[in-house]
Amino acid sequence: MIPKNYVETVYAGFIGMNIGIRLGAPIEPVAWTYERIRDVYGDIRDYVKSYNTFAADDDANGPVFFIRALYDDAVDRELEPEDVGRAWLNYAREGIGMFWWGGEDISTEHRAYVNLRKGIPAPRSGSIEVNGTEMAEQIGGQIFIDSWGLLFPGQVEKAADYAEKAASVSHDGNGLYGARFMAACIAKAFDASSMDEIMAAGLRMIPEDSTYARVVHAVINFHRENPSDFRACRQYLEDHWGYDKYTGVCHIIPNAGVCVLALLYGEGDFARTVEIASMCGWDTDCNAGNVGTILGVFGGLDGIPEHYRKPINDFIVASSVSGYLNLVDFPTFARELALLGYRLNGEKAPEELIQRVKPGEIYFDFDLPGSTHGFRTSNLFKTPIVRHSNKHVCDGRGSLEVVFDRLVEGDNSKIYYKPFYRREEFNDEKYKPTFAPMAYSSQTVSAKIYVDQWEGEPITLTPYVRNTHTREDLRLVTITPVGGQWNDIIFDLPDTEGAMIDEIGWILESRSPLLNRALGSLFIGQFCITGTADYTIDFAKQVKEFASITPFSHHRGKWELAGGTLHCTADGDCSSYSGNYYAGDMVVEATIKPISGASHCLITRANGIMRHYLAGFDGPGTVSFIRQDFGHERLISVRYDWEHGKEYRFKLVAEKDMFTLYINGDNVLECKDASFDHGMFGFGCLEQGENEISDVRVHAEMKP
Known part of the structure; x- marks a missing residue:
């Protein structure tokens, strides 16, 4: 039975996972050995590094994206390994993020991805038979x-x-046992009273x-005899279960020992x-x-x-093909995960x-503690x-309090949210995340704000957005909130004329x-961004960052900025x-100039790399509408004489199940066609070629 505090506990578990990742990431091997961590950082009691914004990490990417198999395939039936394999192919860009x-003969995940691309389905893609024992039993x-x-x-x-079904995409043997053990420990932590009880459930x-x-x-036996010295247990693991005995880049067995050690000590x-898990190295x-x-699940938010918690600030970035989904808001993700749990x-x-839960919208209510x-x-x-508060509440159990101190x-x-x-x-540059904005020109921002002012003249609030190209704050009409x-x-979000908005x-x-300075607190009880997006993308105002052209995520191909255009060179099929x-x-418009090759298309309703529609030039004198659903199918082709070197203005209209x-x-x-009712837009080709893209315009409504 789902516990009463389920959403909060999922939230705590997800926060706990990301704290652990952020704490351990700066001291990963091979540069950081156990001895170096001990000698440099000693007894760790806080983050060893401060980050401006913590970059993407594979340890978070997997938990965020592999569950999308439950949205895309296993919607009304049991999950199968092949469903998760399809999620790999649909959300992971080849070779990036x-x-x-690390190389298909070194990285287990790299090998599994190559196997999937070759048509080797899960679970065979991760099997010992195909990959060998050493590769199959790495930590992934x-x-x-x-x-x-969760x-x-x-x-x-x-x-x-x-967990075993999901892990079998890339692993086998002890790799699967590790998946079963850890997932069982997390599930048991919801109702367990001790670490012993949790680990006993995992062992079963x-x-x-x-x-x-x-x-x-x-490790359990060693701890029983030596309950107060985790470093002695770490040395025991080194001596009897270390990397020299379980080879490969990062074998699961030594690291399983560290996890159990940390849980016990x-x-x-x-x-x-x-902290102990980080100090143990590996x-x-x-x-x-x-x-x-x-531990996040076991102890809850209070633990x-x-x-x-504060540096996490309810946010991480990820590095899938969807720049929109890569911006992960913790309360939103926890609720989405909890809804899946109920289902x-x-x-x-x-x-x-x-x-x-409002997919496609920004809906922040500060309800979760x-x-x-x-x-x-x-x-x-x-x-x-800047802190959560329950002093003034308008919707739910909390609000965000911002204390202002003696303004003159x-x-x-600025008090702001970053949508980009x-x-x-x-x-x-870790895992090279890419971003598509969470908000666009013409959408509507609505907020509920309470002012508790103690001294001074009334405060004013000027709504604004920041243009990421010019770095300018675009101020709107100033208001004086009633205390x-x-x-x-x-x-409404103003037109930024082809640039993105990165602060709202x-x-x-x-x-x-x-002599009468302004002092008090401001409370945000709700913050929402809704409505139709209507915006342009000017490539003269974009940049190449994280190996992609903003605000796009590229899968295969070479994508560059050239003279105010997006220049694509493809050795085979590629997409963005x-x-x-x-x-x-939605309505997507762009000017496309084919330079070579016979395939130059717009993409619409993209659920990912392997699920979308393409429309455009598809061979000499031909235009087609194509459905990509783990294989291309031409739904209609018509005669249209087009030439290399000429510019063509494309406009693709997607309205319900009709495309024009x-x-x-x-x-x-x-x-x-009714296969896909929502998704991203983009550009793609199905074979070798070259083109230039410019003057992009998008009008997009959110799926009801």
């Missing part, structure tokens, strides 16, 4: 499984079964005579558990991430210290939860406190004099995607 592309079997445990609270066998899900079970028992304390972010999920467990979700939804301020001196005329601080990110905001009551503040919020000011993943009816392609204003073809 998602996993570690257990690091991508957290969501499966989906089945208390249902350890079901969690283990689903794997063969007693497996190497994985033996290392778990070995952490004694149920969240912080100490993830695959630090993977191990700390797994135990972080278990997570603020100094670990999979055959229970009706509470109506309140259903109403708070401690939630911040990634909000920031620009002036820490004048707005020193000339002072200001740039490379300059990250410290490194002591909830104010409904609504504004308010500029907080006051005309207070020095942007826009709201949940857009329904216009070229240079002429209705060229129409087609009906």
